[in-house]
Amino acid sequence: MSAISVRNVWVEFGDQVVIENLNLEIASGSFVSVVGPSGCGKSTFLRMVLGQDRPTRGALLLDGRPLRDEPDADRGVVFQRYSVFPHMTVLANVVAGYEFAQSPLLGRLFGRAKRQAVEKAEELIEAVGLAAHRHKYPLALSGGMQQRLAIAQALAKDPKILLLDEPFGALDPGTRAQMHALLKPLWARLGMTVIMVTHDLREAFGLGTRVVAFDKVRHDPQAPGRFGARVTYDLDLTREGPVPVLGFQKPPAPQPLVASD
Numbered sequence: 517m518s519a520i521s522v523r524n525v526w527v528e529f530g531d532q533v534v535i536e537n538l539n540l541e542i543a544s545g546s547f548v549s550v551v552g553p554s555g556c557g558k559s560t561f562l563r564m565v566l567g568q569d570r571p572t573r574g575a576l577l578l579d580g581r582p583l584r585d586e587p588d589a590d591r592g593v594v595f596q597r598y599s600v601f602p603h604m605t606v607l608a609n610v611v612a613g614y615e616f617a618q619s620p621l622l623g624r625l626f627g628r629a630k631r632q633a634v635e636k637a638e639e640l641i642e643a644v645g646l647a648a649h650r651h652k653y654p655l656a657l658s659g660g661m662q663q664r665l666a667i668a669q670a671l672a673k674d675p676k677i678l679l680l681d682e683p684f685g686a687l688d689p690g691t692r693a694q695m696h697a698l699l700k701p702l703w704a705r706l707g708m709t710v711i712m713v714t715h716d717l718r719e720a721f722g723l724g725t726r727v728v729a730f731d732k733v734r735h736d737p738q739a740p741g742r743f744g745a746r747v748t749y750d751l752d753l754t755r756e757g758p759v760p761v762l763g764f765q766k767p768p769a770p771q772p773l774v775a776s777d
């Protein structure tokens with residue numbers, strides 16, 4: 517389990533500010549849903565936590581230590597599509613997840629270690645309901661099955677943090693509901709920290725213990741890239757009581773251009 521601290525983080529691409537002074541403390545074992553309009557920097561934030569992108573300013577800490585710049589076994593990720601290796605069977609895909617975690621340089625295990633990896637992979641494949649399909653290739657699986665495989669592969673690394681970028685966005689509503697029913701108990705059982713980007717508010721509230729909304733609160737029509745997204749709402753769904761925790765602060769009212777006297 518892990519606690520992630522995001523401290524005064526800015527992300528800028530050239531003169532475009534994408535994320536502006538982000539501060540978040542993410543508790544161990546929480547399930548944080550990240551929502552917000554298209555282009556507001558949700559995936560950029562996830563890539564930063566994954567170690568694929570770096571903040572231009574500020575720091576990200578995992579258990580008080582700077583997050584490593586490269587993706588590692590601490591962090592598993594599932595994207596909307598294409599997370600699995602198409603040339604490997606279901607079983608080989610999940611075994612590869614273990615091999616990457618245990619032998620990052622070689623990416624291969626041998627002998628007893630390999631046998632253990634196969635055993636663990638079989639357990640995970642069973643847990644995501646793909647036991648009958650373990651010798652199939654991803655192309656022979658439905659979209660929902662491919663995403664279950666992607667989740668099993670990410671979990672094979674036994675990550676402290678699972679990052680999900682619209683993992684069910686390409687699925688039909690029925691399959692999506694099945695994936696929700698699969699993911700929530702898995703998360704509860706494994707006790708990892710999950711950060712999930714989604715456009716689906718029902719999904720965000722249904723799965724998350726916390727919902728964080730990103731949005732731009734300041735706009736400069738002359739320079740659209742001048743301001744970035746901030747946290748506009750931060751709802752702790754585990755809190756009792758009718759009043760949610762609101763992080764939204766209204767920007768100051770625009771001043772009149774000409775003083776009236």
Ligand SMILES: Nc1ncnc2c1ncn2[C@@H]1O[C@H](COP(=O)(O)OP(=O)(O)OP(=O)(O)O)[C@@H](O)[C@H]1O
Nearest residue numbers: 529532534552553554555556557558559560561715
């Ligand atoms: N590597 C990059 N170089 C330049 N600009 C980038 C890069 N990555 C992201 N951006 C810009 O950052 C902004 C935020 O992108 P991001 O993908 O994080 O948004 P998002 O909130 O995840 O959007 P969506 O919901 O549509 O997936 C966009 O304007 C995008 O063009």
